[in-house]
Amino acid sequence: MARADADTPMMQQYHRLKAEAGDALLFYRMGDFFELFFEDAKIAASCLDIALTRRGDEVPMCGVPCHAAESYLARLIRAGHRVAIAEQTESPAEARKARGSKALVDRAIVRLVTPGTLTEDTLLESGSANWLAAVGRAGDDCAIAACDISTGRFELVACTAQELAAELARLGPAEVIGGEPLAGIDARWGHEGFDSVAGERALKRRFGLADLDGLGSPGHAELAAAGGLLAYLDATQRDATAFLGLPRRVQRSAYMAIDAATRVSLEICRTAEGTVAGSLLGEIDRCVTAAGRRLLGSDLAAPLTDRTAIEDRLDLVAWFHEEPIRRDRVRSALRSLPDLGRALGRLVAGRGGPRDLASLRDGLGGAAELGRNLGAQALRPRLLEALLPALGGHEALTDAFGRALVASPPLDAAKGGFIAEGFDPELDMLRNASSDGRRAIAELEGRYRESTGVSALKIRHNAVLGYHVEVPARHADKLLAADSGFTHRQTMAGAVRFNSPALHEEASRVLEAGGYALSLEQAHLQRLTEAAVAEAGPISATADALARIDVAAALAERAAEGGWVRPSLHDTPCLEIEAGRHPVVERALSRSGERFVANDCCLGPTDRLWLITGPNMGGKSTFLRQVALIALLAQAGSFVPAARAKVGLVDRLFSRVGASDNLARGRSTFMVEMVETAAILAQATERSLVILDEIGRGTSTYDGLAIAWAVVEAMHDEAKARTLFATHYHELTRLAGRLPCLSLHNVRAREWKGDLVLLHEVAEGAADRSYGIAVARLAGLPPTVVARAKSVLAKLEAGRDATGGIAAGLDDLPLFAAAKSPEPEADLLAEALGGIDPDALTPREALEALYRLKALAQPSP
Numbered sequence: 117m118a119r120a121d122a123d124t125p126m127m128q129q130y131h132r133l134k135a136e137a138g139d140a141l142l143f144y145r146m147g148d149f150f151e152l153f154f155e156d157a158k159i160a161a162s163c164l165d166i167a168l169t170r171r172g173d174e175v176p177m178c179g180v181p182c183h184a185a186e187s188y189l190a191r192l193i194r195a196g197h198r199v200a201i202a203e204q205t206e207s208p209a210e211a212r213k214a215r216g217s218k219a220l221v222d223r224a225i226v227r228l229v230t231p232g233t234l235t236e237d238t239l240l241e242s243g244s245a246n247w248l249a250a251v252g253r254a255g256d257d258c259a260i261a262a263c264d265i266s267t268g269r270f271e272l273v274a275c276t277a278q279e280l281a282a283e284l285a286r287l288g289p290a291e292v293i294g295g296e297p298l299a300g301i302d303a304r305w306g307h308e309g310f311d312s313v314a315g316e317r318a319l320k321r322r323f324g325l326a327d328l329d330g331l332g333s334p335g336h337a338e339l340a341a342a343g344g345l346l347a348y349l350d351a352t353q354r355d356a357t358a359f360l361g362l363p364r365r366v367q368r369s370a371y372m373a374i375d376a377a378t379r380v381s382l383e384i385c386r387t388a389e390g391t392v393a394g395s396l397l398g399e400i401d402r403c404v405t406a407a408g409r410r411l412l413g414s415d416l417a418a419p420l421t422d423r424t425a426i427e428d429r430l431d432l433v434a435w436f437h438e439e440p441i442r443r444d445r446v447r448s449a450l451r452s453l454p455d456l457g458r459a460l461g462r463l464v465a466g467r468g469g470p471r472d473l474a475s476l477r478d479g480l481g482g483a484a485e486l487g488r489n490l491g492a493q494a495l496r497p498r499l500l501e502a503l504l505p506a507l508g509g510h511e512a513l514t515d516a517f518g519r520a521l522v523a524s525p526p527l528d529a530a531k532g533g534f535i536a537e538g539f540d541p542e543l544d545m546l547r548n549a550s551s552d553g554r555r556a557i558a559e560l561e562g563r564y565r566e567s568t569g570v571s572a573l574k575i576r577h578n579a580v581l582g583y584h585v586e587v588p589a590r591h592a593d594k595l596l597a598a599d600s601g602f603t604h605r606q607t608m609a610g611a612v613r614f615n616s617p618a619l620h621e622e623a624s625r626v627l628e629a630g631g632y633a634l635s636l637e638q639a640h641l642q643r644l645t646e647a648a649v650a651e652a653g654p655i656s657a658t659a660d661a662l663a664r665i666d667v668a669a670a671l672a673e674r675a676a677e678g679g680w681v682r683p684s685l686h687d688t689p690c691l692e693i694e695a696g697r698h699p700v701v702e703r704a705l706s707r708s709g710e711r712f713v714a715n716d717c718c719l720g721p722t723d724r725l726w727l728i729t730g731p732n733m734g735g736k737s738t739f740l741r742q743v744a745l746i747a748l749l750a751q752a753g754s755f756v757p758a759a760r761a762k763v764g765l766v767d768r769l770f771s772r773v774g775a776s777d778n779l780a781r782g783r784s785t786f787m788v789e790m791v792e793t794a795a796i797l798a799q800a801t802e803r804s805l806v807i808l809d810e811i812g813r814g815t816s817t818y819d820g821l822a823i824a825w826a827v828v829e830a831m832h833d834e835a836k837a838r839t840l841f842a843t844h845y846h847e848l849t850r851l852a853g854r855l856p857c858l859s860l861h862n863v864r865a866r867e868w869k870g871d872l873v874l875l876h877e878v879a880e881g882a883a884d885r886s887y888g889i890a891v892a893r894l895a896g897l898p899p900t901v902v903a904r905a906k907s908v909l910a911k912l913e914a915g916r917d918a919t920g921g922i923a924a925g926l927d928d929l930p931l932f933a934a935a936k937s938p939e940p941e942a943d944l945l946a947e948a949l950g951g952i953d954p955d956a957l958t959p960r961e962a963l964e965a966l967y968r969l970k971a972l973a974q975p976s977p
């Protein structure tokens with residue numbers, strides 16, 4: 117800090133505010149700029165690519181203009197920063213009046229902008245929810261309280277510490293906060309308010325409840341999480357109120373459990389690179405509204421497990437599927453509707469404007485009309501019937517907004533002009549007075565031109581002088597004459613400016629009437645906003661209903677486009693798919709004019725583990741993933757890319773890809789793969805679906821084969837989940853003889869005139885060989901290397917045949933269950949004895965050692 121500057125009142129004020137902002141960057145308002153100092157300035161300058169200057173000699177600083185602050189904020193937030201906004205809370209004139217001529221303007225932090233607490237359209241992605249998640253704990257119980265204040269959604273989820281990561285992965289939050297650190301969870305720890313008593317109090321206060329029975333009596337961990345969340349919202353929003361609907365308690369068993377690794381591996385809502393394009397969501401999304409897109413994302417992230425609820429969704433999709441005209445009409449009606457939820461979020465947070473009110477007017481009006489049209493249709497499915505009431509019921513509000521607002525109001529309320537003519541007679545009068553005044557001023561200009569003979573005379577307006585007469589400098593003399601009736605105000609390079617009593621009078625009329633009109637408009641804005649906020653609950657129900665209809669119609673559209681079918685759902689653990697396809701791979705192939713080969717899958721209680729072999733690039737991974745995605749789509753309530761699909765409801769979905777597939781992304785190691793495989797073995801049930809792709813290949817051949825072998829046995833005998841296991845270890849096919857519910861399958865390939873032809877067909881039986889070298893040749897490995905590899909392979913195969921191969925002896929291995937003898941326990945007594953050096957012991961130590969040894973020798977109870 118510049119020494120001279122260090123103790124100036126301004127710097128003292130800055131440091132006080134910075135201390136309050138903590139690790140958030142402080143935007144310090146100075147006139148028309150937000151300035152940043154010290155480290156904040158360095159971080160912001162490099163992140164925003166703006167000039168870093170110095171205040172005095174030493175203090176680094178940079179600044180952004182206030183009018184463009186949002187776009188800079190967006191970049192800082194996206195880069196993972198939080199920003200505290202310190203505004204001037206009084207004008208310089210007010211400061212001078214209150215505390216003397218040298219008084220410093222008061223400033224206060226009015227908002228902490230963080231990734232999880234955004235409401236502005238420019239800062240949010242329209243098609244994704246923006247969750248803030250708070251992780252709470254009470255003893256061994258954990259919970260997440262999550263909200264999206266841009267639309268008012270609020271959820272409480274109780275879970276164990278082990279389940280936290282998967283639950284967070286479902287939400288994909290923009291920001292995670294917590295009190296005490298929890299291992300394995302990436303969050304910003306150390307926040308206040310994570311305590312169940314405070315949480316209960318905060319919830320009651322926030323929603324005006326006497327007790328929490330109506331919320332389903334949340335547990336201590338949920339209350340602690342909610343307490344932390346509400347405290348954080350207060351701290352970040354300051355005087356504004358974040359939009360929160362009543363919290364919904366999420367029953368985790370109502371959703372298919374999908375852990376974080378599975379989400380990454382199946383690229384459900386984002387690709388591994390983090391983009392929506394190329395993910396399942398990106399591929400199937402045909403929604404026409406942003407709210408629909410957000411809901412489809414959350415549907416795919418959390419497929420249901422309740423058959424009735426899924427069938428309800430499917431009925432609605434089918435209703436739109438069977439009538440393309442009905443579907444088109446609804447979609448084009450939805451397309452023109454504004455984003456109700458987010459407009460409401462801004463209004464509740466006090467950051468709304470006239471355009472948000474117009475969004476409610478148009479959105480609610482459109483919803484009511486859609487409701488009337490849908491209500492007139494025959495044979496309405498149950499889900500639609502349940503949604504219809506939510507579409508209407510806002511007549512009073514839409515009527516009031518319709519009368520009050522002009523057709524397309526400005527974004528910013530500051531200049532007025534958003535209240536319609538005829539809504540308020542007083543406002544109309546003031547506006548007339550103001551426009552009469554402006555007309556009078558225009559007439560005055562004509563008269564002055566005539567009386568002075570200066571045809572270039574103009575009456576202008578600016579912020580400093582207000583209305584004034586301006587003439588070119590060469591004509592100024594006439595107006596400067598003592599009896600001209602004009603008073604000199606300002607001399608410019610080429611012009612001179614004057615005032616006159618008549619102009620002053622008219623200008624005051626304009627200003628006064630304009631000022632009154634503006635404050636009247638502001639009062640109307642406030643009243644209308646309050647009316648909207650009072651209806652926040654029902655309005656967001658309307659927004660949700662519209663989103664659900666959009667999702668169903670969009671899924672019907674996607675199904676019609678791709679010839680998808682309605683899946684039939686069952687409670688038995690089966691999975692029968694006829695001519696299944698992978699929607700993303702199919703799309704990628706069609707772009708290059710290639711055809712996707714559809715494949716069948718048939719898993720059931722007596723044939724529940726498919727071991728799939730075949731050449732590299734043969735389509736094993738694609739097949740595995742398409743089966744998982746079809747189950748996921750079905751339970752999310754969508755039709756599926758197949759000719760027929762019978763899906764036994766899946767409680768948990770696991771997908772793991774062998775280490776080396778992921779190494780390129782720098783994410784996975786063999787160790788991670790093993791930890792994850794262990795997690796599957798511990799959690800999979802008979803109702804789960806497990807996809808294992810080349811597990812065990814990230815280590816030496818022998819170790820890898822041994823691990824893969826043991827994992828297949830464990831899946832078959834212990835977990836008993838429906839499992840697809842792709843592998844290059846052909847030796848594993850020997851398991852078919854001894855594991856009754858395992859069957860062998862392969863992706864077919866042929867060598868034709870020395871070239872490898874990949875057929876991408878899944879057939880019964882094991883692959884005859886690997887074709888690794890043929891694939892290498894296809895990939896363009898130099899012919900000399902290919903030839904050398906062939907001769908090495910011939911030698912290896914000859915050796916293998918002579919010894920019985922690397923799997924020699926495995927046939928004699930006892931079955932998995934029999935092999936499960938516990939590992940011999942380490943001989944603790946011998947170890948302890950070995951650690952004793954008798955010559956180095958004092959008599960007392962020797963006695964103590966003897967007691968220790970005796971205790972070790974006791975058989976454990």
Ligand SMILES: Nc1ncnc2c1ncn2[C@@H]1O[C@H](COP(=O)(O)OP(=O)(O)OP(=O)(O)O)[C@@H](O)[C@H]1O
Pocket residue numbers: 701705711712713714715730731732733734735736737738739863876877
């Ligand atoms: N059913 C299919 N129809 C047409 N092309 C397919 C099919 N399945 C896969 N492919 C094509 O083959 C490529 C490789 O598929 P995939 O990654 O599934 O093979 P793999 O057998 O898992 O290979 P590796 O063993 O090397 O991991 C895909 O990118 C796609 O272009």
